[in-house]
Amino acid sequence: MKLWHSFVKEILLASRGFYFYVEIVMAFVFLFLLLFVIPDNFSNKSTEYLYLDLPKAAADAFMEFSVAEDLDQQGEAVEIKSGKNIYPANLIETDTSKIYYLESAEAVIQLAEDEKNFGGIVKLNEAGDGLAYEYYLQGYESERMKNLLLLFHNTEMSKLEETFNAQEVRPLSDGFEPLTDKQNMVPVFLTFNGSFMGMFIIAAYIFLDKKEGVIKAYAVTASSVWQYLMSKIGVILTTTLVSSLIITIPVMGTQPNYLLMVIFLLATGFFASTLGLFLASFYKDIVAAFGAIYGLIIVIMLPNIAYFIPSWDPVWLKIIPSYPMLEGFKEIILPGGDAAFVLWTSLGFLVAGLLLFVFSNKRYQHSLTV
Amino acid sequence: MIKVEGLYHSYSNDENYAVKNANFEIPKGEIFGFLGPSGAGKSTTQGILTGLLQLQKGNVNVAGYDVKNISQKMFNKIGMSFEQSNVYSKLTAKENLDFYRKLFDGQTREPADLLKLVGLDGKENVRAGEFSKGMKHRLTFARSMINNPELWFLDEPTTGLDPAIASEIKDIIRKENNNGVTVFLTTHNMFIADELCNRVAFIVDGEIKLIDSPKNLKLQYGEQLVDVEFRKNGTVVKETFSTIKEEEKQRLQKVILDYEIQSMHTKEATLEEIFIKVTGRGLV
Incomplete structure (x- = not known):
């Protein structure tokens, strides 16, 4: 019950703050771009x-x-x-x-x-x-x-024609429709505005609480630090779901597997939030954390290059979390996408998120109040 | 209610201690003042007692709980009012108290009653962000009572409050103490300590220099003094005489006989003067 009360309080606080609306407004901006600015297919003539x-x-x-x-x-x-x-x-x-x-x-x-x-x-x-x-x-x-x-x-x-004709081309599978260029942009928005935005927003929430000193007051109640942290994650997951559906439903209609999408959003959102918590545990305020946040933005943006230029796809890039996120969201919106890949990747993010949450909880128990 | 033995704490994890070998015991129902200048180790000690800082060395028992292995249940028994107001500025006064009362397991107090008690009635639905510094401080103070604490930690409870409000806060502390609440009062304000505390501890540079009641301290270290204003050769002269030292007693008698007395007041040594005498340090 204490977790629920903390979650309700966090939702109330978020709804009266600035960051809550950043993600939602950005979702509408992206939706506008997808619907009215970005063509179905880019001209490559x-x-x-x-x-x-x-x-x-x-x-x-x-x-x-x-x-x-x-x-x-x-x-x-x-x-x-x-x-x-x-x-x-x-x-x-x-x-x-x-x-x-x-x-x-x-x-x-x-x-x-x-x-x-x-x-x-x-x-x-x-x-x-x-x-x-x-x-x-x-x-x-x-x-x-x-x-x-x-x-x-x-x-x-x-x-030349003889050589061309001698090449054997075999499709590995058939019966699926390729995504349009517009639809191909959706995984990018889901990864960065949906999942990863939560990482920065939760860090901002933590720094705001540190500034107001309310964490100290929380620390002398009969409630645990993990409940405090989890209630913040709950808010992030809620906004992640809302902002992602704002983008996906009008652009993709009924094509995606929405059950898979919700599972994947929750798992990736949880991972990104715990990463944000972990990062924020090392810094006193958002100014001190700026360098680390900026560095992290650069790193998580790199898989975008491979996403749009498939010929550049080094192995090391695949360990950056945004890489499997992009691939996972793509599988979700593809008709007949690889559900097993999405579920296994979700499990991976959930486990990684849980580990980060345990580390963060340990760190916050000893660093929230000094 | 509190038992501290051989308490040490270092922020740098070396022998540069913020608190050195602190030993004291506070029985149930006492108002115990922890007095010292800024940086003396008051807040560090209080932080350890309330679990905000991790216990490094020593034995600390608070409200029946060993602070080494702190239990969340301990917080059902203690209340903490911070020096710096720390309430949710985006929540109203009532929402702040409503939220915190749900974080405790036992019987809690009605937010409206507490707000009335600290003079914030009529402000229940105003966001704390719109409050003045003093109002935020009163809300923080009210919140510390929400769980009916048996042990109440108060960090500079009257700092920044106007005298009328400060007086009301002191009355509340007395009233709660009369109901059996043990109070651990951290302050550098000797007047409030003198008024409220059954016993006080003087702490300087992390070390407790002495623990005793204000009355005993005055008897032991204070002097009975008399401030006299008298007219001498057409001008008003002001002097202070000890009523204990023989030489000064005689001089006082002579002044009374020889000159026209304008005013005469007896005066006992203040806790602040005793603190300076004992520790050799001021309180700022």
Whole structure:
């Protein structure tokens, strides 16, 4: 009962404070961004500027071939505004790129330089019986990229096609829908606004109590320190659930496994809260703790890079708690996600959280009141 | 009610002791004053007795509980009023007391009664953050009574209060003591100690220099003095005479006979003067 009374008091205090609303307001801000700012899928089409330095008949044939590749099989006359200059162009848009056919080689070179995009000039080779390509790159392209261009222009198409077709690609599983780019952002918000925000807020609550000295008053009651700490964690878990559902329900609808999500949020929220408690036990006030908090923010943000750039995924990154959190939330919102992974990861966070809670409780018993 | 034997405490875990070899015993029903200047070791001793600081060396028994292995049940028997007010500023006065009363196991007092007792009636639903320093102090004092303590720790209970309120607080302490509550009073205010305490301990640099009743201390260390104002050669002269020293008694007689007396008051030595005499230290 004392734990319940402490929890009710903490909810009351939180509802009259600033930090409680930070998480909720941030959830609405993120929701707004997801619903109205972030598109379903980010455009990843490359932009290229081309000039056909060819006799008219050859240029017409080239364009005819290019227009056939256009999404609606017809080019579009456009104007490219770059700085103070306006360049007329013919735009051909395919699945993977936007190709602007310009009226002069100078325009291609200028635009490649100003807009930091790929530029190229197509001309006849010296023998006059084939095409030659002159590329204007930015200078930072990799050797792989340059080699690919060399290979492309110096190898017979039939051979390349033969090699492509010889590659065997086997999907490990099928029957699932990939997430849109927008949906793919949800695990990031759940990890950082949902679970990890609690770490900072609980530390802020502890420092506020230290400042007011109310912990001393609590310490001379017939209630235990662990009940005091657990009541604060209870508040954090409540706000974590509320803020996470604010983001998830409107964006994901009925797609996620909400039971799994609640279990995972409670486990990860508990872990993050106890981490915050443990951290706060070493410092007198939030100013003294700032350096450690800042360092921790940097570390827990690192798995974000691997999340968005899967080619960078070193082993050491996987021990940072935000890594399995991101993966866990992704499995939850994926149709047919790996429930076993989520449950095992939840268990891991719960055990780690319990250990941190025991350590924190020991530390607070001897450090809360001096 | 309290028994302390060979108590030592060091914040740096070395031989630089904040409290050195403290020994004292407080029987049930006594008001015991723990007096000393800032940094003397008063708060450290009180911190150990209330479990706020961990016992390092010595034996301490409080309200029947060994502080070495502190039991949460001990706190049902003790109350603690802190020098620095420490209430939840975002909760109202009543909410503060309502919350704390739920943290004890036994019979507790009605928050409204306590607020009335300390002169905060009518302020029940005002948030503590809106209170003046004195009002917060009274709320902290009221909270320390919420569990009907048998042993009451009071740390500078009248500091920062105006004289009328301070007088009311002293009356409350007397009344609670008359009902059998043992009081451990920590203060550097010798007047309140003199008024309230059955016995006092003088502590300086972590060491208890003496323990006795204010009355015995005055008998032992104090002098009976007389302040006299008299007119001599057209001007008013003020002098203090001892009524114990023969030479000064005779001089006093001469002054009474030879000069026009303006005023004459007997005066006994204050506890503060005795403290300075015994410890060689002031109280600030």
